[in-house]
Amino acid sequence: MIQAGDTYDPLLKRPFSIFRQEDNTLQFLYRIRGKGTLCLSNVKKGDTLDLIGPLGNGYPIPKGDFVAVAGGIGIASLYALIEQHKNRAHAFYGARNKDELLMLNEVSKFSKKICITTDDGSAGKQGLITTPLKVFLRNNHLPVYTCGSMPMLKTIFNIIKDTELKCYASLEENMACGIGACLGCVVKVRSEKLEVRSKKSGVRSQDKKNLTVYKRICKEGPVFDLKDIAWE
Amino acid sequence: MGMKETEARGQKAGTKNPRLSVNIAGLKLKNPVMTASGTFGYGEEYSEFVDLNKLGAIVVKGLSITPRMGNPAPRIIETPAGMLNAIGLQNIGITTFIKEKLPFLRQFKTPVIVNFFGDTVNEYVQAAEKLSAADGVHGLEMNISCPNKQAGWRVFGTDPKIMSEVIRDVRKATNLPLIVKLSPNVTDISLMARVAEESGADSVSLINTITAMSVDIKKRKPILANITGGLSGPAIKPVAVRMVWEVYKAVKIPVIGMGGIMTANDALEFLITGARAVAVGTANFVNPMATLEIIQGIERYLIEEGFSDINDIIGSLKV
Structure with a gap:
């Protein structure tokens, strides 16, 4: 903060x-x-x-090759991971246009491979980054690390939800305190898997058919397992 | 105390260690600075930043008999010199609080005041009973700014009749010092304060947040998922000071002032106006050490202005 x-x-x-x-x-x-x-x-x-x-919890350290999916300024969250694990990242970097692809040279240099898309086609292929990502993940079973808009994260979730793939996403939300006190930055998380963890800091829903809890992005996150998020 | 007497005492005292302790409804606070409910978690969250022994009192996040999940996101949005929140009273419930959070708080010498609420009069009574039986709860603060399920969702704290009823019943259920936290969303807050006093409150705290709203003009949608939220922060301070003034004149029980206190000077405005203690809220988010800095600043003011006792400035407003 x-x-x-x-x-x-x-x-x-x-x-x-x-x-x-x-x-x-x-x-x-x-x-x-x-x-x-x-x-x-x-x-x-x-x-x-x-x-x-x-504050909070960062990405788990990748053990080998991994996929880094950045949407726009989301690169800020993934860059260190790419730089510190040289030639390990399969980078997928999407933005609105060429000017918003920050640090592109460095990202290219430190990644094993890079795929770029822009909304307007001013760099890379025109379209969403999730399109080439989907094709890549069909044949490459690597853990995914991502930061970007909620629609992008939801698309990635839909790509990986029926697979064994792991995906770690760093989430964004308005925050006031950053230390878990204000309960302002929350994300709804499915709680079956998190029963033990939720006992300590979360609040369980009363609805037993659809157990969900709100987790604090600043404290329990900002990195979450994408499959734990209770997508609406 | 007459104004002349206060001034005379203040000027000759000129002490290096002014007395900072105040009494609120039988609770002795080592200084008048408390935390505002909902902005300090259950104390633990701030213990890395603040020596909790230094605080006048810790007021914990509002609790109910059963846990609450809270509102969907977005829950907060910054506004000019303030913020809106609609957390939706998310809390772990009284049982979990007593089991998992209270033992941590018991190690400190600072009184713990538990803010609580309910959907019905009965839920308030149950909450008060349960908290009163717990070891380590020194006072209760009733949040009456929530709607009454059994009275057509009218807000307890904005209707003198249902407010009186719930306070009377809670009063019978507890011997702990009982503070009623007043809602500013009323036409005449002094009337509500008098009703609280007559119904058995030992003290009133004010103000809770002011109901407010922000709109995203591009999407033409409210920014908060809950549509409305509570405004807090420096933006509401003048309103809060005015309300403390009105309430101070209307009741005999001690007044706890809050609303936008960021600095010692802000706290002093409330104390001079008549608040016997103050609570620091949104400032904790901006600066986790705000409470300590405010305590130090109040002490410095007393030394510089030559007061030997904080009580000499409380309600010393010259009008």
Whole structure:
């Protein structure tokens, strides 16, 4: 959680993935999307910002080759994984257009293979990244690591739901505290598998036919097993 | 206490260690700074940042007899100098709280005040009874800003009649100090405070969040899944101070002030206006150490202004 401004507007800290770590620096990659990121973009060299972290649970460390699926700025969450496991990632990188494919050269360099799509066809194939991903996963049984929009994650879920494939997704949501207190950032998770874990921190649904619980993205996440999410 | 007397005492005292302790309904707090329910979890979440022994009191997230799942996402949205929330009273239930959370809180010397609520008068009574029997609960705060299932979903805290009924019944069910948390979503909050006092409340706390709404103009949809939510943060502070002032004049029981307190100066506004204690809410999200900084700032103010006792500034507003 990073302080965005020094007034009461914006008021709350903003959640970010750690993009890179290098020589005692932490690096964050973001796109200016609202008031918070706009304020951040005005921060100058030498300014000080409050930061709380690292928080929550990251991706499990890949044991061999893996698939990294980034939707747009979702690359910020996956980049370190790709860089630190050189030539292990089969990267699938989709964005609206060429300009939004940040760090493309580095991602290409550190990945074993890369597949690119854009909505407008300005780079790679025109279309959604999930289209080539679906074809690839048919013949390659590798764990999937992903960060991107909810519609993208849902499509990936539909691709893998009847397979043995594992998929770890880093989720996004509005957050206030980042430390599990406000219960503002939740995702509905199926609870059969999580019975034990839910005892400690979650709340079980009263409806026994369809057991679901809300999990805090900041604390139990932000990385979840895509198959645990209770898709509507 | 007369204004002249307070000033005279303040000026000659000039102490390095001013007294910060206050009494709320028989509870002795080492300082007037508490946490606001729903913003501090069950205490544990903040124990990495805050020495819980330093707080005046810990008010935990609202609890009900049975666990609540809460509302769908999005549950929160930032607004100018504030935020809306519609968490939907998600909680682990009183039984789990007593079993899994209370033992942790018992190791601290800070009074634990449990915020609770129900859908019916009977649920409130059951909750109060169960909490009163637990070891380590020092006070109760009734959240009456929820709808009454048996009274056509009218909100307990906005209808003097059903509010009085639920407080009277809870009063009979507990000997613990009973704080009633008032809703600001009423025309005359001093009337509600008087009703709470007459019905047996030992103290009133105010304000709860202000019902509010935000709209996504592109989608033409409400931003919160619940449509409306509660506004908190600096944006509501002037409203809260005004309401504390009105209530302070209307009742004899101690008033706990809250609403947008971010700094010691904010807390002091409430104390001077008449609040005997204050609760820090949204500020915990922005800065997990806000409570401690506020306690230090209040102490510094007392030293600088030459007061030896916090009680000398409480209700000292010159009008």
